[in-house]
Amino acid sequence: PPHRPQVPHATASHRFALTALAINGIDGYRVSDLEMGREGRSYTADTLRHLQSSGWTPSQLFFVIGADAFAEIATWREYPTVLDLSHFAVIARPGTTIDSAMAKASALHSRVRPIAAALTAARGTAIFWVEASTRDVSSTMIRARLAAGLAIHDLVPAPVARHIVAHHLYTEDDLHGEDKDREG
Numbered sequence: 457p458p459h460r461p462q463v464p465h466a467t468a469s470h471r472f473a474l475t476a477l478a479i480n481g482i483d484g485y486r487v488s489d490l491e492m493g494r495e496g497r498s499y500t501a502d503t504l505r506h507l508q509s510s511g512w513t514p515s516q517l518f519f520v521i522g523a524d525a526f527a528e529i530a531t532w533r534e535y536p537t538v539l540d541l542s543h544f545a546v547i548a549r550p551g552t553t554i555d556s557a558m559a560k561a562s563a564l565h566s567r568v569r570p571i572a573a574a575l576t577a578a579r580g581t582a583i584f585w586v587e588a589s590t591r592d593v594s595s596t597m598i599r600a601r602l603a604a605g606l607a608i609h610d611l612v613p614a615p616v617a618r619h620i621v622a623h624h625l626y627t628e629d630d631l632h633g634e635d636k637d638r639e640g
Contacts, residue, residue, distance in 0.1 A: 466625045468492050474625075477615040501534040504541035514581050517542035523552040523585075524594070527560045539564070544583045550592035554585050599626045 466474065472489060479485040490506060491498035500519065507517060519542045526546045532538055546557065546568075558564060567583045593611045598620070601608050609617045620626060 466620075466623075470619070470623060470625055474616050474619060477619055478613055480615070499533045501532075501538040501541060504538070508541070514541050515543065518545045518584075519543070520545045520547065522547050522590075523549045523554070523557045527552060527557040529564075530560060536564070539567070539583065540581055543581050545586055546583060547586045547590060548588055549590055595626065602626055603628075 469492070472487060472492060476487045479487065491503055494502075504514075504517060504519070508514065521544060523546050526544065529535055529539070546554075548554070554568065558568065564583060568585050591611070598608050598611060601611070602620070607617075608620065611617075612620070
């Protein structure tokens with residue numbers, strides 16, 4: 457995301473491929489390339505507005521985000537307006553409680569609802585807190601494992617791990633723009 461410091465990352469095309477590999481075979485899910493065709497940086501608010509211009513209403517959209525990332529929502533472009541463009545489904549992550557996530561954006565506490573309320577949500581948008589058992593996996597952990605020469609197959613689906621390793625993603629080579637599959 458544009459608001460984060462530069463660390464080894466993957467190109468948009470690789471992130472698209474990784475997502476497609478991760479959800480392959482899961483009914484009802486698809487990967488969108490909407491943000492890949494844009495010039496310059498892509499921001500959540502712009503993407504949500506585009507979806508609205510395609511006929512979706514804010515109450516029909518759910519932006520799914522980890523609690524650790526949501527804790528940084530106040531640093532996002534167009535905060536707090538972006539929260540009015542979609543529901544936000546905040547997924548609990550190991551080490552991040554609702555209290556710790558909301559401490560950084562305390563003005564939002566009144567908007568938080570249990571996910572069951574999504575079924576009876578009135579007009580407008582809300583922040584739904586989803587208590588779920590999720591694995592303790594992060595891109596930081598993946599980068600650290602790769603830097604130490606350790607396997608990541610226990611952290612991500614096998615096709616995702618193969619793609620990351622085959623294309624040298626999340627390594628120092630990647631930080632310096634050395635995309636191994638890019639044609640010269």
